[in-house]
Amino acid sequence: xxxxxxxxxxxxxxxxxVDSLGVFLTALMLGLxxxxxxxxxxxxxxxxxxxxxxxxxxxxxSFACYLKIKTxxxxxxxGIAFANLLYCLLPIGLVIYMWSELTKIGLTYFFLxxxxxxxxxxxxxxxxxxxxxxxxxx
Numbered sequence: 001x002x003x004x005x006x007x008x009x010x011x012x013x014x015x016x017x018v019d020s021l022g023v024f025l026t027a028l029m030l031g032l033x034x035x036x037x038x039x040x041x042x043x044x045x046x047x048x049x050x051x052x053x054x055x056x057x058x059x060x061x062s063f064a065c066y067l068k069i070k071t072x073x074x075x076x077x078x079g080i081a082f083a084n085l086l087y088c089l090l091p092i093g094l095v096i097y098m099w100s101e102l103t104k105i106g107l108t109y110f111f112l113x114x115x116x117x118x119x120x121x122x123x124x125x126x127x128x129x130x131x132x133x134x135x136x137x138x
Contacts, residue, residue, distance in 0.1 A: 007126040012073035013066055015124055019080055020062035022120065026113065027055035034109070041106035047094060054090075058083060074135070077128035081121045088117040 031052030035045045058080065065076045091110045095102060102110075 007123055007130060010123070010127065012077055012127060012131065013069075015077065015127060016062045016066035016069070016080070019084070019120060019124070020059050020066055022116075023055045023062065023084075024059040027052045027059060030055060040103060041109060042102035043094070043098065043106055043110075047098075051091065051094075054087060058087065072135075074128045074131040077124050077131070081124035081128065084117050084121045084124070088114050088121065 030048045034041050034043065035048045035052075038045050038048070061083075062080055065080070069076055092114055095107065095110050
């Protein structure tokens with residue numbers, strides 16, 4: 001199944017649930033696992049806790065959208081997509097800034113996280129644009 005089919009067949013409600021669960025997992029990874037093994041990853045606990053708090057707040061937003069939004073999904077999808085994109089840029093900036101302190105495992109973790117989040121951003125924006133076009137054509 002190609003990415004266009006995924007976007008067409010996935011409901012916005014499911015996208016919000018996936019986003020919420022994914023970012024909740026990110027918050028747990030950052031706030032519990034990476035902080036416990038700070039020396040293995042190389043990122044300071046203080047920064048990891050801040051990133052975890054941001055991720056947790058995104059999880060609450062996405063889960064609230066999953067529960068509450070019934071129509072007009074597009075602006076909410078665009079909102080979380082842009083928030084995710086900003087979040088994606090923050091760890092990339094931190095990786096560049098803290099390059100010499102991060103371990104190979106830490107670099108790998110943040111690189112994979114950025115790729116995953118960016119993929120979700122693309123799907124969310126495509127779905128939001130598809131919904132906007134459908135609404136405009138009615």
